[in-house]
Amino acid sequence: MESVKIQKYEKFEETRQTVRLYEAWPGNQRFFCKGKFMAGPGGGEIFANLYTWVGIIGVTIPYMLVIGNGIWERYGPLVPIVNILSFTLSLIFLLLTQFTDPGIIPRKQVFELDGELPEQLQGQKLQNQNVQVYQQNNNNENYNSVQTIEKKEQNILQVDDKQQQKIELQEKLLQQSQDDNNNNLKTEISQNIDSNQEQIISNNNIHQNENNNNTQQQQSLEQKQQQVNINIQQFTKFNNKRNPENYNLNRLENGSTYCLTCQIQRPSRAAHCSYCNSCIEVHDHHCPFVNNCVGKRNYRYFIGFVSSLSISSFGYTLGGALYVFSQTNGDDNENNTEDKTSFFIVLIAIIGIMLCTVLLGFLGFHIYLRIKGKTTREQLKNRQVISGNNINWIKLDPTLFNPQQNITPQQANMLYNLRMTEEPF
Numbered sequence: 001m002e003s004v005k006i007q008k009y010e011k012f013e014e015t016r017q018t019v020r021l022y023e024a025w026p027g028n029q030r031f032f033c034k035g036k037f038m039a040g041p042g043g044g045e046i047f048a049n050l051y052t053w054v055g056i057i058g059v060t061i062p063y064m065l066v067i068g069n070g071i072w073e074r075y076g077p078l079v080p081i082v083n084i085l086s087f088t089l090s091l092i093f094l095l096l097t098q099f100t101d102p103g104i105i106p107r108k109q110v111f112e113l114d115g116e117l118p119e120q121l122q123g124q125k126l127q128n129q130n131v132q133v134y135q136q137n138n139n140n141e142n143y144n145s146v147q148t149i150e151k152k153e154q155n156i157l158q159v160d161d162k163q164q165q166k167i168e169l170q171e172k173l174l175q176q177s178q179d180d181n182n183n184n185l186k187t188e189i190s191q192n193i194d195s196n197q198e199q200i201i202s203n204n205n206i207h208q209n210e211n212n213n214n215t216q217q218q219q220s221l222e223q224k225q226q227q228v229n230i231n232i233q234q235f236t237k238f239n240n241k242r243n244p245e246n247y248n249l250n251r252l253e254n255g256s257t258y259c260l261t262c263q264i265q266r267p268s269r270a271a272h273c274s275y276c277n278s279c280i281e282v283h284d285h286h287c288p289f290v291n292n293c294v295g296k297r298n299y300r301y302f303i304g305f306v307s308s309l310s311i312s313s314f315g316y317t318l319g320g321a322l323y324v325f326s327q328t329n330g331d332d333n334e335n336n337t338e339d340k341t342s343f344f345i346v347l348i349a350i351i352g353i354m355l356c357t358v359l360l361g362f363l364g365f366h367i368y369l370r371i372k373g374k375t376t377r378e379q380l381k382n383r384q385v386i387s388g389n390n391i392n393w394i395k396l397d398p399t400l401f402n403p404q405q406n407i408t409p410q411q412a413n414m415l416y417n418l419r420m421t422e423e424p425f
Helices: 045-075 078-099 129-179 183-242 299-328 332-372 376-380 409-421
Strands: 030-032 037-039 257-259 264-266 271-273 278-280 285-287 292-294
Touching (some): 037 078, 045 078, 045 332, 078 292, 299 332, 332 376
Antiparallel strands (some): 030 037, 257 264, 271 278
């Protein structure tokens, strides 16, 4: 197998005294204000997140200028004040959800910058298990194919044996017919013998063709086996590259699993997010609309965002209905104003009803999950809840890394190479 040359990237010059950890962070997160704030990956998610911001601000401000003012004058300040408060809370909780660390578990190499990997994150070693399981799964198909070929050969040999027995029996009858001078019987038996000999020759030809086909199938199986061996070698090389020793990849009794990418034994209810390319504690889901994962540290902010936005959408719908009712029962002098704002009111009402329906359903789903004590991921995968790693609703748990930590240029280049050359698995 040809050797693969790994390109090394040196982004940080060794002349620099120190580098901040966030500058060489191996995940897909983005950091702002010199590492004080972080968000999820860029790319297409930026448009989904921008849609969220524009949708909230772009609907609320015109609503308050056109509809809110009229409601305040006719029905009092209660509904407009609720709309303003819910709008403000929506923005605050959106900011907190988007720019809060959701509970990232750093890679093994990040922990080793200051010391050793914590004991609870060290994987349980199980020598050669992974390669054996991989090889067994890939050899099942080839094993079944070999068994099929052997059965075909046995069937052909059984047919030949039966034909040979018939010939021997007919030869005995021929010998008896010679003793009895029965020429007619001899002629008939001779014809039968010739016919059977022709059938044997035909069977031999078929057998030879079957052998040729079997040879081709065996060659194909040998090629497949060679490819399997190559895959095993690549898997072993890849596994040894990430893990000097093989680890137990199965889910343990406490719910923890080993992450090949981060090289850690992630705790129960944690999962590796393919979008953020990091392990997240109590991972609920990845939300492109807030441009971040929703996990242990920002789940309460996410629930606050959904709740306040649900109240806002309900307030928009209620305010629009009140405004239409006031315009319908108003004076004729206000007809011109009604004509100018009717289209906007209908638009606000439609958006409000749609948002209210979707958000209230989404909020109800998460309330159900809280009652069951599950995350979205656990619910969708129908996974049993493992107690012991829950969301803290009162106190915010500390982060497991400091993005502003000073590291050497050599360490920074090591982390940067880890991100640039990392193979997905």
